[in-house]
Amino acid sequence: MSQAAADTMDNTHAAEHGGHHGEHHVLPYTVYFAVYGSLLVLTGITVLVSFAGLGKWSIPVAMAVAVVKASLVVGYFMHLKYDDRLNSLILVVTLLFILIFFAMTFSDMRTRGMIDPVEDNMVLRNEQAAEKAAAAEASGESSEKGEEAHHEGAAEH
Amino acid sequence: MSTTAEHAEHPKFLAHHFYTPGQQADSAKLGMWLFLGQELLFFSGLFLAYATYRFFYPDTFLEAHHHLSVPMGGFNTVVLITSSLTMALAVRAAQTSNQKKLIWNLVATIAFACVFLVVKYFEYSAKFHHGFLPGKFYTGHGIEGLPHLFFGIYFVMTGLHGLHVIAGIGVLIWILMRSKRGDFSAEYFTPVENVGLYWHLVDLIWIFLFPLLYLVK
């Protein structure tokens, strides 16, 4: 091949792959410490909020703060803000699939018993408890087993 | 080797099948992000188990997590965030070819990681002492419902996270040895950056673990 073709090959290569060979983005110190400070503050906020007793709203608020902290770590400490957008695409796709996993599983959990309202999640456990109690009180009648019944009763409670 | 002029001075760290250091660095980072994606999905299974059993047995979860010590958890969160800072500074030092700062920051990160594990050891020994153990090992008192489920999920989540911290320490020590040998400079710092990404992920997971297990009322 002529030398010209070889050169074109180099340029296409340099352009396509090693483009940003030189400038790997270096952040000033202030950014690091600012992010560090806000992370500590946000941790403090989550702890305080948890004592405020928000009841039903405690999970969404805690998760919101955690997401803010996470995006700070991901954006600055992990350099995603200045990186090739492909890496952030991967993170977004991963979070999307985690969301699918949660949403579809909860579409089942939350709507159980919607049509036929037989809803009790511990049938076997209750039956075994009932059987053990019945066996305990049955063996409780014969006096010499009194102590063992007491023990069984305690464990069960 | 192929004869193109560009490869006259072939840098030591450039693998034979890449054409430019930039291509190798980008590939390594893309590969690392895919690995982090996979780790997130690995932990997502545990978060879903937590969410499901909290949905099934909310009262047991509320009652059982009073027995987790918030101060220890909070202190551990601060320790991990600080180790994230020192890790980021280590990567910055590598990018600016400042070997001394790189080594110091790596040592600091490893130290904080060890502190985290020590605090975790105390937390676990407290649980063992009270008998708040998973599944059939549960011998604690004072909690109705199914406390063994909560502690089952608690130990699996924090235990697996702890394993990842230990793996992180191992990799950080490997990077520390290589920086002592002077492998890294502004030209080539990909391993430091990738280990940094992994360490930030470990911190990220703890950022979500801490409120869900320790705080949420």
Added chain:
Amino acid sequence: MNSLSVQTILHQAVQGQGPAEGRFWMPPAASTFASNIDNLFYFIYWLAVIFFVLIIGTMAYFAIKYRRKDPNQRTSPIHGNHALELAWSAIPGVLLIAVFVWGFRAYMDMSVAPKDAMDIRVKAQMWNWSFDYPSAGVNTTELVVPAGRPVKLTMSSKDVLHSFFVPDFRVKKDVLPNRYTTIWFEAIAPGEHQIFCTEYCGQNHSKMLSKVIVKSQEDFDKWIEGQGKLDESIPLSEHGKRIFTERGCTACHTMTGQAGAGPSLKGKYGSQENLADGSQVLVDDNYIRESIMDPTAKVVAGFQPVMPTFKGQLRDDEVDALIEYIKEHGGQ
């Protein structure tokens, strides 16, 4: 064990399905919504056949018409046709939505049980079914239902996952240990239908069979009373023999002297039996009764305490029948 003789096999193939008029693919439709599901099945079936013939026919035609006659035979530069691609996405899409809607409605009928359905409790355990009639306090190993009345089954399992499947009624639902699951059906006419377990549940998963016996309303009412007590006209040991097989005792105990998972009961009545803890016991009425109700109390040496309890499943007169049956095979 019927052998591999060609006559029996051919006979079964030709004779096809059970008593009623099952179509080639489907077993007889014996419940109210079964025929609707069969129609939906055959609608998808003919849809699939048409598409299959279309695709494979075109492929075969192209393969023959455009086969390579000479090495540099020219080929057409076509590499896409948006109209065609749109068409063959939209048309299947519309057909699929139609199938989904029909399926959705059929599923709704199957899921929502009518209010006046008769409630029967089903208990599944490792390798047998048992059915409780709460209103009549009856417990049987075969499901007896009246024809022409909706029946709702509330099912739960004692150990692992099982699945209640009656092909002729087109119903199936997993039986979970931690939750009740329900199904309902209404049998059209009296008859007998096979029950399968379709969720893998261990060693004898393929033997966990039972029967649905559909009776007319009067027979069913007569049957319910009859269930209260054993029919006197048949000797007690005869009942014992029936119960012995029905309740699955044969799975572990034999009457041939050859031990299975449990000791053989041949010649045992009246003999001394040494137990796992070294002591001895006389095999009499009380020991047999206790071993049925509380099996792990006195386990015979050399055997595992795996026998499930039958407390609440066998009435006293049924236990007497079993004792009579064992006595008959006893050593006296």
Added chain:
Amino acid sequence: MSTEVITDSTVDAPGHAEENYLQSGKGVLSWLFTLDHKRIGLMYLVSVLSFFLVGGLLAMVIRIELLTPEGNLAPEVYNRIFTLHGAAMIFVFLVPAIPASLGNFILPLMLGAKDVAFPRLNLLSFHIYLFGALFLVYAILTGGIDTGWTFYTPYSSSFASGSVIAALFGVFILGFSSILTGLNFIVTIHKMRAPGQTWYQMPLFLWAIYATSLIQVLATPVIAITVFLLMIERSLGIGIFDPAMGGDPVLFQHFFWFYSHPVVYLMVLPGFGVISELVAVHSRKNIFGYKAIAFSSVAISGIGFLIWGHHMFVSGQSEFAGILFSFLTFAVAIPTAIKVFSWVATMYKGSIAYTTPMCYVFTFLFLFAIGGLTGLFLATIAVDVHLHDTYFVVAHFHYVMVGGTLTAFLGGLHHWWPKMTGKMYNNKLGNLGAFLVFLGFNVTFMAQFVLGTRGMPRRYHTYLPEFQFWHVISTIGSFILAIAFFLILGYLMHSIFRGKKAPHNPWGGVSLEWETATPPITHNFHGQPIVTRGPYEFPEIEDVEPAKAHA
């Protein structure tokens, strides 16, 4: 020619001085610790085919056992055999088959690259695969497991006997080999394409491998955590899946099927990629609807994550979720149908040669069409209630797995065999093999459709006498299938030792892998090929502007 190859010597004569990858290292160590993607591909091929043999023999035992209603094996022995058949076929044969063996070999060649992005990671993946497979072999040797390949709790966690933990740990390790291979391929496709090779100039095999790798990276971790939790549940009993302690077995099924449904697309998508290649090359025609096929691969891998619930229609899952999963399952049928239609349309006005790979394309289209269409019965929730866990499902997934992935794998193997081994095989025997696979397979599994709709449950060791007729037919078919596979093994082995030297480019393919020597040199290309045109621009295509293209 679609690409100019920048090489130092102008003519890339086949007898070139540099020796090919097969000769460039002697001794076992040079193979076991090679970084060359081609050698790793071959090693995967050998180990994958040997596990296929193990799985196949287990299948034959099952079929013989089911000849008579009573059968002659003890129940627990039969249960272990069908479990190991399932586990061996899926985890150590079908999942790695096309991506790890053909993919490893062909992907870098198609990209004009010297190797995959991370060669050491590629070798590590192979060693992890062997290490994981070792656990599965240990489980087999110590009597196997009887939980079914689905490991449903609470049977697998508290009632099953046998080395279940070893098998679970094997699956856990195999998962990482799959993740790392997927990761490697995604980075290679993104970062190491030949200059000038845009995404739409890549062969469709790479699009399929890319979609597969997405599933490998995003679905496999969930089976890792599921198996990890199951191992802890079985050994320590933390009660997460144990109903007696408040756990929920249906939650295990959600965890399990979140991986196990995308994994069936992970197994079949590479097969689609191979078929796209074969149809275009052997019909000498540009593929019909390149973008439609490429995007439908990615669409299938995406939608594949939304529809796992159709495995659980009768499992006690709520009716609402059942309807939702049923509706979304229909959505995945559309891209699959588009692919099949496009392949058939590709043959229009082509120049179709009856080479062995093309015979496998015909077999694939026939069998996969049936597999795909029978999926519609199972997607419709009302009909699935009757058909679930019966032989209808067994027949459906064999039509898609054996009829789809395996025939495509055999087609791809025959397509690239000359390039991989430098030897040619007998085309007539190849076509006979393809026909026997077609015949044997249809006889075996068409009979099982009938068994299924008539209500014969799956995983049954003894069955009712009325089903015996169809079981006998199915067993006869399975013998024909076994003969076919041994015939294929025979003539391929023969071609390695005494086969004719393969021509440089036997099928006239124009994608980059045909630019290399046969068999390729260690560094694949002498210079760096530049791609200027699409992967299917065959010389036979009439180079007339589309406007003047006469009908």
